[in-house]
Amino acid sequence: MDILANIALGFERAVSLDALLFCFIGVTIGTFVGVLPGVGAMAAVALCLPFTFYLDPTIALIMLAGIFYGAQYGSSTAAILLNVPGTVTSAVTCLDGYPMSQQGRAGVALFITTIASFVGGTIAIILMMMFTPVVAALALRFSSAEYFMIMLLGLVAASTISPGSHLKSLAMIGVGLALGLVGTDINTGTVRFSFGQLALSDGVSLVAMAMGLFGVGEILSSIGGAPRKPMDAKSITLRSMLPSRSEVKSLINPILRGTGIGAIIGALPGSGATVATFMAYATEKRVAKDPSRFGHGAPEGVAAPEAANNSAVQAAFMPTLSLGIPGDALMAFLLGAMMIHGIVPGPRFLVEQPVMFWGLIASFWIGNVILVILNLPLIGIWVRMLSIPYNILFPAMLFFICIGVYSVNFQVFDIYAVIVFGVLGFLMSKLGYSPAPILLGFILGPMMEEHFKRALLMSRGDLAIFWERPISAVLLAAVVLLLIFSVREIMRQGRADKQRLIEEAQDAG
Numbered sequence: 358m359d360i361l362a363n364i365a366l367g368f369e370r371a372v373s374l375d376a377l378l379f380c381f382i383g384v385t386i387g388t389f390v391g392v393l394p395g396v397g398a399m400a401a402v403a404l405c406l407p408f409t410f411y412l413d414p415t416i417a418l419i420m421l422a423g424i425f426y427g428a429q430y431g432s433s434t435a436a437i438l439l440n441v442p443g444t445v446t447s448a449v450t451c452l453d454g455y456p457m458s459q460q461g462r463a464g465v466a467l468f469i470t471t472i473a474s475f476v477g478g479t480i481a482i483i484l485m486m487m488f489t490p491v492v493a494a495l496a497l498r499f500s501s502a503e504y505f506m507i508m509l510l511g512l513v514a515a516s517t518i519s520p521g522s523h524l525k526s527l528a529m530i531g532v533g534l535a536l537g538l539v540g541t542d543i544n545t546g547t548v549r550f551s552f553g554q555l556a557l558s559d560g561v562s563l564v565a566m567a568m569g570l571f572g573v574g575e576i577l578s579s580i581g582g583a584p585r586k587p588m589d590a591k592s593i594t595l596r597s598m599l600p601s602r603s604e605v606k607s608l609i610n611p612i613l614r615g616t617g618i619g620a621i622i623g624a625l626p627g628s629g630a631t632v633a634t635f636m637a638y639a640t641e642k643r644v645a646k647d648p649s650r651f652g653h654g655a656p657e658g659v660a661a662p663e664a665a666n667n668s669a670v671q672a673a674f675m676p677t678l679s680l681g682i683p684g685d686a687l688m689a690f691l692l693g694a695m696m697i698h699g700i701v702p703g704p705r706f707l708v709e710q711p712v713m714f715w716g717l718i719a720s721f722w723i724g725n726v727i728l729v730i731l732n733l734p735l736i737g738i739w740v741r742m743l744s745i746p747y748n749i750l751f752p753a754m755l756f757f758i759c760i761g762v763y764s765v766n767f768q769v770f771d772i773y774a775v776i777v778f779g780v781l782g783f784l785m786s787k788l789g790y791s792p793a794p795i796l797l798g799f800i801l802g803p804m805m806e807e808h809f810k811r812a813l814l815m816s817r818g819d820l821a822i823f824w825e826r827p828i829s830a831v832l833l834a835a836v837v838l839l840l841i842f843s844v845r846e847i848m849r850q851g852r853a854d855k856q857r858l859i860e861e862a863q864d865a866g
Contacts, residue, residue, distance in 0.1 A: 371719035380423050385731065401424050403567035414699065429667050474667040486718055489679045502816075504808045511797070525789065531798065539561050563800075565762050566799065568779075569778025614637065633666065762774075
């Protein structure tokens with residue numbers, strides 16, 4: 358009965374006029390940003406964050422979260438029609454979505470992504486309503502030692518589970534941790550690593566960092582790219598989007614499997630939706646009677662990753678809200694945005710801010726329904742968005758980025774910081790480094806430092822507190838196992854690269 362009362366309390370807040378308005382604005386912006394390749398949800402959330410400072414914190418969170426999961430819906434449009442993923446998570450959708458488009462079944466592929474996303478997100482919301490209070494209740498038993506270890510586990514998992522080089526991810530986490538040290542020490546009041554800049558006494562601006570790395574960096578990377586082929590919106594009608602009855606039956610199990618994978622992976626700190634989509638696609642290919650169909654327009658190859666994607670996105674709010682541990686880079690940014698609004702996520706959040714928590718959960722339901730409405734009848738509008746020239750889109754984005762970052766602290770220094778981080782993000786993309794671990798390290802670094810010092814104060818400086826407490830010892834063992842796995846993968850990759858160079862040298866000789 359308590360859950361039903363809390364749900365009613367949440368919907369009472371979520372159906373208010375201002376909540377509905379800003380939920381609609383958030384998911385619309387998110388869908389628009391997701392459709393446009395190369396922009397990304399992080400840039401959109403960072404750009405809109407300054408405009409939420411004058412809103413009620415609950416309304417601000419509803420809007421920012423709407424941008425987050427709305428971008429996941431829209432990102433599949435460019436992946437299917439242009440073979441260009443709007444976000445990293447929609448890269449898997451390209452494998453079968455674009456071949457379906459070439460076969461004249463783009464409408465069916467778009468319909469599948471919308472329904473799979475809706476089902477995956479809806480089931481994940483139900484699971485979040487059921488298990489987030491349980492996780493929060495268990496987390497009340499955590500001390501600083503457990504909090505430090507679970508944050509460390511999240512950082513290590515982010516580098517070892519995510520695709521790409523583990524060594525590069527660990528290095529970027531180190532950069533983020535170092536940037537998190539800049540500013541005033543909360544324990545001693547000492548200003549550290551400010552280099553005489555008064556603007557750095559409060560630390561590096563989170564908004565400037567996110568806008569630079571993910572906004573300006575992506576813009577610089579996309580400038581000079583290959584021109585995009587304009588799409589014919591008239592060729593995609595509502596009738597062409599309807600799949601056959603047999604296809605609908607064959608997609609039920611892939612959608613449910615993808616939803617389950619996404620919910621589990623998304624709820625793990627440090628994993629994120631990218632891992633979930635790849636795992637869902639690999640699972641469907643493994644259980645398929647004819648795996649050769651995948652990569653040539655298999656509807657299951659679209660349905661399962663899309664369900665896993667949106668399920669993971671919704672489930673990622675579980676550790677963020679109940680533990681204060683972000684699941685991925687974007688959740689880390691939302692965690693920082695909550696702190697800017699004076700909200701401290703964690704075990705006490707559900708008790709101290711029940712209207713905000715349950716109102717946010719209820720808004721997810723409403724946002725998912727709005728997204729179905731936006732993505733099915735209005736698909737022609739989103740297809741036309743793909744024809745916006747970059748030479749018009751990008752200067753406008755740069756203008757709003759500068760205005761947005763300046764409005765946070767009204768300091769010109771922050772604009773320079775955006776430029777520096779933008780160039781850094783561009784160079785990182787060219788060198789194969791992901792900027793996401795930097796943001797994770799930057800957000801979690803100060804929190805880890807605080808809990809580490811508290812744990813040592815509790816134990817009078819004895820480090821044994823981290824392996825003498827049962828929960829902390831289990832988390833420490835998980836960290837060690839992940840590090841061993843990471844070292845093995847790094848050594849294996851090094852041997853593979855060495856062998857490849859030897860073979861290339863022999864071929865050249």
